Amino acid sequence: MxxxxxxxxxxxxxxxxxxxxxxxxxxxxxxxxxxxxxxxxxxxxxxxxxxxxxxxxxxxxxxxxxxxLPELSEYLKGLARQIAAHRLSHASLETLAIVAYRQPISRVEIEKIRGVSASGVLKTLLEKRLITVCGRAQVLGRPLLYGTTADFLRYFGLADLSHLPRESELQVILSEQEGRMVSQVEPGEEDNGGPTDQQTLL
CATH class of the missing domain: 1.10.10.10 (Winged helix-like DNA-binding domain superfamily/Winged helix DNA-binding domain)
Incomplete structure (x- = not known):
């Protein structure tokens, strides 16, 4: 042997x-x-x-x-664009960044920051397992609270949340990720007329 x-x-x-x-x-x-x-x-x-x-x-x-190696990302962009299952639109990346920096956070709080409905985008991020429902807020109506997952860390190559860049670098992150992934709104991800929190969990 x-x-x-x-x-x-x-x-x-x-x-x-x-x-x-x-x-x-x-x-x-x-x-x-x-x-x-x-x-x-x-x-x-x-x-x-x-x-x-x-x-x-x-x-x-x-x-x-x-x-x-991160230095090889330029050569991998073309391949990344072909992997439809991993595509994230600008709206998804923006919402994901908000959840990452402000978690736990409710849909209403996300919408106040973005200025548009976030239901459809949250549904997409839940389906991709990049975010999860991590509880309910102790306020009237007890809205769902969202947080990031282990898949989120793997997607962005982070050891843990302490390795998140400063929030001031958000635009740089969005630009880099849009370069790696196809910037395209996916079915059900529109900013208007998305499902409610309850529908999101179905």
Whole structure:
């Protein structure tokens, strides 16, 4: 039986995983201590850098995952535009940024900031699992409150919410994401005549 190195085992586990893997789970699966697993990640990343590889093992959403280098984003734009399932319109990106910075936040509060109905956009973001209902406000009517998800962190390549850029950089973020994704309003995402909060959950 072939005996693999610690680095090879860690690499295989991450390669086979669709979602980020927490260091503890990674170590357990490899039969290693967590410190050993993290050391292997450092070793692998150093190897990838020496070899000029297009990817690294990055910390994303509380775990580790293979990701292409941000510097290669220009070359990936064309491919990203072809992935219709991941498209986000300007309205979606704007609403998502508001939720990220102000969460937990209600639909009414979002609409006050944007100046237009947000029901359709919220429905789209819920379907894409970029936001979730995280409770109800303790005010009259107890409106639903929205917050971001682990999928949001993965989508934007963030380790956690503390890595969000300053809110003053919002326009830069929107411009970059619009360059990566097709800027197109999707069915059901119009700013007018969207579903109510209750319909959004159906």
């Amino acid at each position: 072939v005996k693999f190195t610690k680095d090879t085992i860690i690499e295989a586990l991450l390669f086979a995983s669709v979602d980020p893997v927490a260091a503890g789970k990674l170590a357990q699966a490899a039969g290693l201590e967590e410190a050993e697993a993290l050391a292997s990640i450092d070793t692998l990343n150093a190897q990838y850098e020496r070899e000029g590889r297009a990817f690294r093992i990055m910390e994303i959403s509380g775990g580790y995952q293979f990701r292409t």
